[in-house]
Amino acid sequence: MASARLTTIELPIFPRSEVAPELPASIYPVRVDRLRERAAELGYDQLVVYADREHSANLSYLTGFDPRFEEAILVLGATGRPTLLAGNECIGLARIAPLPVEAVLFQELSLPSQPRDRSKPLGEILAAAGVRRGAKVGVIGWKSWADRSSIEAPSYLVDALRLVGDGGRVDNATGLLIDASNGLRVINEPEQIAAFEHAAGETSGGVRNLLFGLRPGMREREAVQLLEWSGAPLSCHLMLTAGPRARYGLLSPGDRLIERGDPLTVAFGIWGALNCRAGFVVESASELPIGIQDYVERLVAPYFEAVAEWYANLHVGQTGGALQEVIDRRLADPFFGISLNPGHQIHLDEWVNSPVSPGSTTELRSGMVMQVDIIPATGGPYFTTNIEDGVALADSALRAELARTSPDLWHRVERRRAFMRDALGLELHPDVLPLSNIPAFLTPLLLRPDLAMTVAG
Secondary structure, three states, rough: OOOEEEOOOOOEEEOOOOOOOOOOHHHHHHHHHHHHHHHHHHOOOEEEEEEEEOOHHHHHHHOOOOOOOOEEEEEEEEOOEEEEEEEOOOHHHOOOOOOOEEEEEOOOOOOOOOOOHHHHHHHHHHHHHEEEOOOOOEEEEEOOOOOOOOOOHHHHHHHHHHHOOOOEEEEEEHHHHOOOOOOHHHOOOHHHHHHHHHHHHHHHHHHHHHHOOOOOOHHHHHHHHHHHHOOOOOOOOEEEEEEEHHHHHOHHHHHOOOOOOOOEEEEEOOEEEEEEEEEEEOOOHHHHOOOOOOOOHHHHHHHHHHHHHHHHOOOOOOEHHHHHHHHHOOOOOHHOOOOOOOOEEOOOOOOOOOOOOOOOOOEEOOOEEEEOOHHHHHOOOOOEEEEEEEEEEHHHHHHHHHHHHHHHHHHHHHHHHHHHHHOOHHHHHHOEEEEEOOOOOOEEEOOOOOOOEEOOO
């Protein structure tokens, strides 16, 4: 592989459909049936899904409903209509969920001091929903644990399940949906991939606007408006910081003026997509702080070379351990500060799980949507560089299905692949479908967005 260098590259404008694809309502009962099959294999009598505003992806995946302001609980038996518990403000939405449910008002899910005079006790509701003495109940929260008795749902819910199911068993069943190898939610239908590609168009288009519109003298709150967030549900808060606060990465924009020479980081994520970039607010290396004017050569170039090899090794059937090995070999020097998994699965939530870890034998599967998320954290004046984009993995059958059902999407994917190959020098397996409209486009000198990293030639 050729060495990475900074050169003039024209980033094409990839079109995006104006209207987001909608998932058909028929997809939700199919998902529930699949989950029931998995539950039966493990001997569960009921599954109970807990959701709150920060952790609604599992419930939304199954029902098309996500709680606003409140929490929600879904009780799913082996047969029959699921029971969906909602509070005062969400009960109306629960009744019109795309998945047909028995919507039950449980006012303890409501905000503090709201009325709590019209709902039955939780134990009675659970019993009516089918939880019985001696039952084996699986709780789906948002994390799986090696110790299945560890459950991160609220104690009031877990305690009630153990009381109603006296003599039975209550354990963590979240892996049914988020296991990195075969969780139902890590394998996406063509319709879901199309929805996520549309989401990626918004987030990557917003970050592109920022890269090409950023100017010294803007306030952080002014710069973040360049993202042109449409109001689509966020998968994480908008992140944009410059100057001393940028080293923390996760912070929201403030009123500080962005100055020439500042480090800057931005991340924009909505359901199904996130894009992140980081660099310095300069036009040339000569404007970088004293002592790091080799920023591109020391940090960005080896990082981009590692990302290029990571992409080259990405395909259906590849193991997570092989992808980890690429990063371990290329960026093992403590200077780079790589600590998190270099790549993970993304869905309605920004991080579902990750098959990528040292020695992982988990094989990547067709239908997975992956976040290329390889983050250096030097902890010093070199700050960081970052290039986060989403890709879908699709075998020949899924590629043919997407080309047939979503021809415009397929045309955009082909154009992105051609740009990555011809302009950036990145070799992609046919299984790899880039979803971002700034695919692997890395501009470390942020006031020169026409200068990007490449290994072409």
